[in-house]
Amino acid sequence: MYFEVLNTISWWPAFFAAVNIFFVYYFTQVVQRPRLISADGPLKEFLRYNVHTISEKYWPTFWCLGGAAQMLIANAIRQLVLPKINYRREILKLKDGGELALHWLEAGCSENAPCIILIPGLIGEPQTDYVRSLATIANKAGLRVVLCNYRGLGGVTLKTPRFYTLNCYEDLAEAIRHVHEKLPKDCKLGCVALSLGTFMLGAYLAQEEEASKYLTAAMMISPPCDIKFGVINLEKPYFNKIFNHSMMREVLKLFKHYSILRKSNIDVDLVLTSKTLGAFINNLLVKSSLFASLEECYEDAKLHNKLGNITIPLLCLCAADDIFQPIQALPLEIVEKSSNVAMVLSEYGGHIGFLEGWWPFRREQYMERLFVEYFTKVLFDENGSFQRLKEQLNKTN
Structure with missing residues (x-):
């Protein structure tokens, strides 16, 4: 009886036709390899041959295409599937009397394990969904993680009349210097920033002379360049x-x-x-x-004005449908001419979204996979290829 009723509905064939058309469009137009944008040279070659995630096709979750949907659903899923993290909190006293919190995650890491400093977006804190996501997968891969909170966040009161201001990087410089001093000798250090946190990292990399002394490599995720x-x-x-x-x-x-x-x-x-x-x-x-x-x-x-002054390898992950920074705002021409900066650009992914697969409730999505593969390759550097890359870049800078 049920199937007889369905067979009498004139729109049923149209529904199946629409579904077929959608999936033909999805498989032929949506599923693509992200673009790797950078000047021809050692960094581009290293990424192409060592970070295999870049050469794979990105399969955006078909039932939440679009930048807005990717951002919202990714946030909800990460909040749902990721457990809270038990960090070790350290209070860093700054030169001007202010304070900020450093949250360390180093469970199971070896004594000489490399370290990643994570800079969140404007109101990101230790249990923010994307912070937990990146910290968890990095720690699982044997990397230390240190979340660098802004003043007044991470359980610390605002001690001085100074608030977050776009690309003012003095606090970050003090935090990086402090973390570097706390790590074992010869322990490599990387840094990743997300969303509005990329302004601070961009200014630091472009203007702080000590950046190349302390950091081996850096990454930006969903940077609002303009x-x-x-x-x-x-x-x-x-x-x-x-x-x-x-x-x-x-x-x-x-x-x-x-x-x-x-x-x-x-x-x-x-x-x-x-x-x-x-x-x-x-x-x-x-x-x-x-x-x-x-x-x-x-x-x-504006990050456009800083990319040309960055002297350490920097990888950016961007999506063309990011509601905060669509493709028209990205400095593609500048990156294409840069030997030290590379960009992985996908058509879909939204703002800190990058969900993939038909059932994206597993912990590692495209953003996390690229992030952890990049930093394990450059910080562990088991065959020394990244060190040789940096030596080549130093000769040309």
Whole structure:
């Protein structure tokens, strides 16, 4: 009886035809190898022949295509399947009297295990979904992980009237120097930053002379290379705008507790009226006279201006459908001419999403697989090929 009813429905064949058309489109247009963008040279060759994830096809989860869906569902799945991490917390006292928390994960690591410093996005903390995801898979591969929190986050109160400001990297420089000193001699150190955390890492790599002394290699995941473009894109209807407002509500929940900021030139009451990321940046950095204009602020933070000054190997993972930084905002031409910077660019993946397969409830997705393979190859460097690569790059820089 059931099948007889179904057979009488005229749209049933159309439904199957639509499904077939979708999967033909999926297999022929969606499933592709991500582009590896970099200047021809030792870094590109090393990545092509050693980091095999790059040469594989990326199979985005077919039932959540699109940047918004990838970002939201990836967040929900990671929160669901990943257990909480038991870190060892260390309080790092900074030169100006401020403090930040370093969360160490080194269970099961050998004495000389390499280390990765992880810089989260704007409000990322130790149990944030993507932090747990990357820290877990790196530790499983035998790598130490240190999460470098921002001031006022990670269980530490804001001790001085200073808040996160885009590409101000002095705190990161102190943290990297401290971690390097705590590690055993000759222990290699890498650094990965996500989302807005990439501004701080980009500024450090481009402007800090000690960067090549301490770091072996670095990685950026979903970097908003052009913050101005990203802010404009986030204010488009409908989902982008909803996400923008939702993100700012979470930021302001934290910000309103930082009463010590009233001792600075920051107009806290004005900042608390911010409804969008653009308004928050303007109220925090421009109206408080940290920058002369919003345009100057955006230009100062732009990664396009820094990539040419980076002297250690840097790998970026980006998606063309990232709602915060779509392909039009990416510095593809600059990266194509760079010997020290490479970009893996997928058509799908969203912002810190990169779900793959029809059932993406396992812990390792494309982002995690690329991240851990890259750092195990460059930090363990069992055959010395990465060290030879760096020597070649040093001769050309």
